[in-house]
Amino acid sequence: MSNLNPKIRIGRINYTNVWPIYYYFPELMNSSEVDIIEQVPTSLNQEMADGNIDMGPISSFAYGESFENYVLYPDLSVSAYGEVNSILLFHEKPLREIANGHIVLPTTSATSVNLLKVILQKFYNGNPTYEYAKPNLEEMMEKADGALLIGDDAIKESWRNKTYMITDLGQEWAKWTGQWMSFAVWAIRKETTQKYPELVAAAFEAFMASKAKAHQNPEEMIREAQSTVGGTSQYWHHYFHTLCYDFGSEQWEGLATYYKYCYELGFLPKPVSIGLWSEKKNARVTE
Numbered sequence: 164m165s166n167l168n169p170k171i172r173i174g175r176i177n178y179t180n181v182w183p184i185y186y187y188f189p190e191l192m193n194s195s196e197v198d199i200i201e202q203v204p205t206s207l208n209q210e211m212a213d214g215n216i217d218m219g220p221i222s223s224f225a226y227g228e229s230f231e232n233y234v235l236y237p238d239l240s241v242s243a244y245g246e247v248n249s250i251l252l253f254h255e256k257p258l259r260e261i262a263n264g265h266i267v268l269p270t271t272s273a274t275s276v277n278l279l280k281v282i283l284q285k286f287y288n289g290n291p292t293y294e295y296a297k298p299n300l301e302e303m304m305e306k307a308d309g310a311l312l313i314g315d316d317a318i319k320e321s322w323r324n325k326t327y328m329i330t331d332l333g334q335e336w337a338k339w340t341g342q343w344m345s346f347a348v349w350a351i352r353k354e355t356t357q358k359y360p361e362l363v364a365a366a367f368e369a370f371m372a373s374k375a376k377a378h379q380n381p382e383e384m385i386r387e388a389q390s391t392v393g394g395t396s397q398y399w400h401h402y403f404h405t406l407c408y409d410f411g412s413e414q415w416e417g418l419a420t421y422y423k424y425c426y427e428l429g430f431l432p433k434p435v436s437i438g439l440w441s442e443k444k445n446a447r448v449t450e
């Protein structure tokens with residue numbers, strides 16, 4: 164790969180939650196300039212940290228771990244104020260009764276597992292034991308008082324579920340803090356902004372345009388979600404409408420609170436500051 168013919172490696176979360184930001188992206192970005200790498204969040208977090216992916220969505224917790232190496236696109240995130248519908252704890256007894264129990268966490272998540280720890284330890288004064296497992300609810304619940312699922316795994320189990328109580332972690336977070344929660348943020352490795360400023364700016368434009376188009380006209384995307392994942396058109400309208408893909412001051416405030424609690428509880432090694440990419444600062448001067 165040379166600077167004359169650069170190709171940016173862009174991550175993509177393999178859950179339906181990011182579809183609006185990617186749905187029209189391929190037709191807006193020259194495919195000879197882009198490689199899309201689709202994985203679960205924890206794999207993207209690792210590949211970004213290792214420099215095998217140049218930019219894309221990562222768990223907001225993973226940004227907190229490596230924030231010195233990244234800048235974040237403004238106006239792009241997977242956030243919610245209250246219900247998320249795809250970050251769900253399944254449990255048999257009320258939350259306060261399992262706050263000292265055994266909780267099984269999915270290996271796919273970084274933000275939500277730490278969000279659950281904050282909720283149980285800080286808001287319910289609990290001290291549960293934790294274990295990580297593949298996201299399979301039946302297997303997880305064999306030995307647990309509660310099991311967390313994210314993304315399409317959570318959505319599909321919420322459709323099937325007749326057995327368990329379900330707690331939506333976005334709702335819990337808003338109930339205790341009154342704030343927004345951002346689960347994924349769009350990070351760019353700092354050296355990528357130096358090496359490929361035009362591509363970084365072009366990708367931002369394409370992501371933003373896809374997000375706007377999918378918001379204005381979600382029908383085609385929703386039909387595809389129905390045929391590939393299942394569910395009703397009504398479900399997906401509600402899902403995409405409830406998620407928020409913006410990243411502005413309200414989301415930064417919620418995230419700052421999350422980082423503060425993660426630091427206080429020892430999940431993050433140092434206080435986190437949110438650094439945004441700005442086109443002006445990074446764009447190459449061409450005239």
Ligand SMILES: C=C(O[C@@H]1C=C(C(=O)O)C=C[C@H]1O)C(=O)O
Pocket residue numbers: 176178180204205221222223241247249250271272273274275276313314315346347
């Ligand atoms: C809303 C969601 O947000 C996600 C949760 C993540 C995490 O817990 O680390 C990472 C990326 C997002 O996909 C979801 O997965 O449903």
